[in-house]
Each structure stands twice: as C-alpha cells, then as structure tokens.
Amino acid sequence: MKVEMIALIFFCLGGVLVVTARAVDNSPADDVQHLGRRYAESTIASDISKIMDSMVQKNFVNFLLNQREKKSMPATMPEDPEVHIFNDLLTKDFTMWVHSKGDRSKSQ
Template sequence: MKAAVFALVLICLGSSWTCAESQPLGSSSTNDMPKFSRRYAESTIASDMSKIVDSMVQKNFVNYLLNQREKKSEPTMADDSDTRIFNDLLKKEFVMWVQSKANAFKNQ
C-alpha cells in the first residue's frame, strides 16, 4: 500500500515538473484558465493523497499503542505460578476449615 502511494506521488510530481518545463514562467497566453484548472486538480490530488497518508499514519499509531497495551497486560510466568501456589494453599486451608467444622458438628 505504501509503495503504491509513493508511486502515485512520484507520478504526480513528475507530471507537474514536465508541465512546468514546457512553458516559460513569464509567458502569458490565452489558455491561462486550463493551466489554473490543471494546477487546481494537481493540488487537489496532492491534498487527497496527504489525507490518505495521514490516516494511514494515525491507524499505525493506534495499532502501536494497542500492541503496547497488550504487551503490558500479559502476565508473566512467575506471576502465574505464584498465583497458582497461592490458590492451592487457599483451597487446602478452606478444605481443612470445612472438615474441622464438620467434625465439631458431629461431636455435638
């Protein structure tokens, strides 16, 4: 996509350079209106291409930020194993508590 946009820019710039070289700067002729419309069309194309490139840059930046956010939110393996050990200890402690309450209830 970037290569296509770059090629389009080069083509537009090349055509504007050849048009500028074809007539001297100081010459005034009766066909000034077509020159003006050609320049307007070329600047419109350049403006549209600029908007497209800007939107591509914005999308790439947003994707970069999202990727950075995902990298920060991924847990590490050490944190995962610590959490698993903690959960196992809590489960064992809870089971022991329930059993002690059940034994106390049976003895009453």
C-alpha cells in the first residue's frame, strides 16, 4: 500500500513538471492540446482522490475492528496458574452444589 502511494505521488509530481515545462512554451496552436491535458490531469487527480478515500476508509474499518477485538479480550489471561486454580475450585464447588441439590430432590 505504501508503494502504491509513493508511485502515485511520483506520477503526480512528474505530471506537474511536464505541465510547468510546457506552460513556459505557450503558443496558440497548443491551446487545444493544453485543454486536453488539463482535462486528463483533472481526471487523474480525481482518480487519485478516489483511491486515497478508499484507502482511508479501509484503514478506518481495520482500526475499528482492532479496537473491537481489544475490548473483547479478557482482562485476565487464562494461562495464569492462579486463575486455573480458582476456576477449578469454583467448578468443583458448583458441581458439588448441583449434586447436593439433586440428592435432596430424590429423597423427597
């Protein structure tokens, strides 16, 4: 993407240099060609503007997606051994509680 941007910049600068060089040699016969060149240059500038806008839009969407992924990440990492121990204790307590509730319903 950076290479495309640099190529577009060089392309525009080259066009500007050609236009300024030909503007010095301003003869009446070249007026028609000059208008054609101006039209072509404005179309190129418009195309470059559209390309730049689409690149900015894609970058913005990627930025928003990355921010969303960062927000959805858990605060504690599951690789932490203390978290594993705590989770194991909670699951054991919960399963014991569920089994104890099941035993009571059978006895009644």
